[in-house]
Amino acid sequence: MSLKLEQLSYSYGDHKVYEIQALKDISLEIRSGEFVGVIGQTGSGKSTLMQMMNALEKPGEGKVFFHGQDVWAADFDRKGLRSKVGLVFQYPEHQLFESDVLSDVCFGPKNLGLSPQEAKKRAKEALALVGVEEACYKMSPFELSGGQRRRVAIAGVLAMEPEFLILDEPTAGLDPKGRDEILGQIALLHRQKGMGVILVSHSMEDVARYVERILVMDQGRLVYDGVPREIFARCEQLAQMGLAAPNVTYILHGLKEKGLQVDTDPVTVEEARDAILRALGREP
Amino acid sequence: MIRDITIGQYYPSESALHRLDPRVKIIGTLVYVISLFLFRNPAGLLVATLFLGFCIGLSKVPLSFIFKGVRAILVFLLITVVFNLFLVPGEPVLRIWKLTISREGIHTAVFTAIRLIYLIFGSSLMTLTTTPNHLTDGLERLLEPLRIIHVPAHEVAMMMSIALRFIPILLEETDKIMKAQTARGADFESGGLIRKVKGLVPLLVPLFISAFRRASDLALAMEARCYRGGKGRTKMNPLRYTAGDRIAYGVILLYLILLTVALRFT
Ligand SMILES: Nc1ncnc2c1ncn2[C@@H]1O[C@H](COP(=O)(O)OP(=O)(O)O)[C@@H](O)[C@H]1O
Ligand SMILES: [Mg+2]
Numbered sequence: 001m002s003l004k005l006e007q008l009s010y011s012y013g014d015h016k017v018y019e020i021q022a023l024k025d026i027s028l029e030i031r032s033g034e035f036v037g038v039i040g041q042t043g044s045g046k047s048t049l050m051q052m053m054n055a056l057e058k059p060g061e062g063k064v065f066f067h068g069q070d071v072w073a074a075d076f077d078r079k080g081l082r083s084k085v086g087l088v089f090q091y092p093e094h095q096l097f098e099s100d101v102l103s104d105v106c107f108g109p110k111n112l113g114l115s116p117q118e119a120k121k122r123a124k125e126a127l128a129l130v131g132v133e134e135a136c137y138k139m140s141p142f143e144l145s146g147g148q149r150r151r152v153a154i155a156g157v158l159a160m161e162p163e164f165l166i167l168d169e170p171t172a173g174l175d176p177k178g179r180d181e182i183l184g185q186i187a188l189l190h191r192q193k194g195m196g197v198i199l200v201s202h203s204m205e206d207v208a209r210y211v212e213r214i215l216v217m218d219q220g221r222l223v224y225d226g227v228p229r230e231i232f233a234r235c236e237q238l239a240q241m242g243l244a245a246p247n248v249t250y251i252l253h254g255l256k257e258k259g260l261q262v263d264t265d266p267v268t269v270e271e272a273r274d275a276i277l278r279a280l281g282r283e284p
Numbered sequence: 285m286i287r288d289i290t291i292g293q294y295y296p297s298e299s300a301l302h303r304l305d306p307r308v309k310i311i312g313t314l315v316y317v318i319s320l321f322l323f324r325n326p327a328g329l330l331v332a333t334l335f336l337g338f339c340i341g342l343s344k345v346p347l348s349f350i351f352k353g354v355r356a357i358l359v360f361l362l363i364t365v366v367f368n369l370f371l372v373p374g375e376p377v378l379r380i381w382k383l384t385i386s387r388e389g390i391h392t393a394v395f396t397a398i399r400l401i402y403l404i405f406g407s408s409l410m411t412l413t414t415t416p417n418h419l420t421d422g423l424e425r426l427l428e429p430l431r432i433i434h435v436p437a438h439e440v441a442m443m444m445s446i447a448l449r450f451i452p453i454l455l456e457e458t459d460k461i462m463k464a465q466t467a468r469g470a471d472f473e474s475g476g477l478i479r480k481v482k483g484l485v486p487l488l489v490p491l492f493i494s495a496f497r498r499a500s501d502l503a504l505a506m507e508a509r510c511y512r513g514g515k516g517r518t519k520m521n522p523l524r525y526t527a528g529d530r531i532a533y534g535v536i537l538l539y540l541i542l543l544t545v546a547l548r549f550t
Contacts, residue, residue, distance in 0.1 A: 056463050079469060087467040095464040097489035107486065111469025156468060 008062035037207035040217030086162030092153030147178035208267035306422025353408035368393035420445035438514025
């Protein structure tokens with residue numbers, strides 16, 4: 001049960017003059033229930049890669065398999081696929097269009113052919129999952145704050161009850177509080193519902209705290225694929241790609257260089273504090 | 285999905301046509317488009333075709349780019365041809381059921397179609413070889429004399445350049461919103477007319493909102509940089525005619541003379 005890409009390449013623009021190769025020979029597999037982070041500089045091809053995963057763009061070369069079936073086969077139900085691999089675009093709140101919050105979230109389930117009652121039920125569940133209160137259901141999306149609008153937009157995809165949830169930079173433009181809340185809720189969804197989550201970000205700090213596997217994109221290529229501490233151990237290579245490891249990684253590496261026998265693996269502030277305390281011989 | 289629209293698209297290259305002053309190209313295109321409606325005989329057509337071919341050759345723009353523009357008006361073109369074929373009265377040559385096609389009808393249809401196609405070719409050629417910025421600069425200078433009769437030349441040019449700048453942005457935005465709604469199960473292709481029109485709501489509402497948002501952001505950014513219209517405003521790169529531009533005016537004049545000569549052959 002997985003989402004699998006095989007030697008995928010993709011170019012924008014149908015003519016040599018405008019051609020931009022956005023993806024180059026990418027192969028990877030994401031299993032059900034995994035929590036994966038995708039990082040890379042702006043323009044490294046993250047968004048394009050995400051659109052490949054639910055067949056919004058057809059790859060120039062290579063194949064995409066969902067549960068072992070080729071999604072570009074003539075008889076494959078791509079509309080069905082899009083409900084199973086839910087994609088939340090960057091700035092998803094720009095796509096809200098209904099006059100009230102609840103109807104907007106119903107849009108997805110209704111497109112799946114569900115009855116209005118069933119759609120409403122799912123919409124309410126989804127809104128509850130992302131933490132939007134009932135008082136907001138009848139409000140216009142434009143009366144809400146930026147962070148809340150984004151939650152509503154995420155709920156719009158969640159209401160389709162996807163097996164995989166892809167979030168393209170869900171925290172872009174949010175304040176730290178809004179960011180932590182949204183990421184916290186997504187992590188909760190992953191834990192409680194076992195939903196596979198793919199989190200795109202250009203911030204290591206965001207990703208480090210939650211994911212169990214990181215894909216690093218650079219100039220259209222998949223350069224690293226591994227668990228967070230493996231990836232962060234390569235601070236220098238990351239820096240060359242315009243990426244940074246979490247700040248604590250630098251602190252721990254610095255301490256080790258100065259002679260403190262500290263474990264350099266931790267990626268969050270809390271883990272780092274415990275590691276330093278242990279290295280100092282104190283109880284965390 | 286909708287990136288095929290060539291009108292207003294620039295093709296980067298280093299040709300003689302690209303280097304011309306935008307004023308020459310605007311006047312040249314205008315003259316050419318008007319000239320298309322002056323002839324009704326094959327000799328005139330030949331001269332117009334040769335001139336167009338000459339310009340396309342000079343421009344180094346691949347033919348496929350120039351043809352793309354016609355695709356956008358294909359339906360309109362077909363309707364025009366059909367109407368002309370059947371509705372122009374004259375000496376009948378073919379009768380299908382109650383409809384007759386006349387000799388004059390065929391003649392008019394062919395010429396109208398060619399004129400429309402050449403019109404698109406000519407204007408596409410101008411936009412393909414001139415950056416939008418150059419184009420509006422040229423237009424501003426050409427409209428300048430009209431200031432005396434209170435034509436706001438600078439404002440018109442500024443509005444045009446902003447509009448042109450917004451075309452690709454809005455296309456991109458449309459593409460993005462379409463994809464985002466498709467990801468939520470929307471279907472923009474199948475279904476009957478009513479379903480299709482209804483299906484546009486999730487696309488158009490966000491598009492309008494985003495257009496307004498961008499417009500107001502831009503207005504604010506311009507005000508923040510003290511923009512206050514054209515009065516007293518100078519240019520970093522003012523337009524100046526070169527020898528090449530004078531030759532180009534000569535070529536346009538030559539074309540007009542040849543066309544006038546060709547008009548005498550009937
Ligand atoms: N719709 C598009 N048309 C043309 N080029 C695009 C389009 N979307 C992205 N690109 C180009 O493809 C490359 C990868 O972009 P993208 O996948 O958006 O990267 P990221 O999400 O990592 O910032 C970039 O060079 C970008 O300019
Ligand atoms: Mg992106």
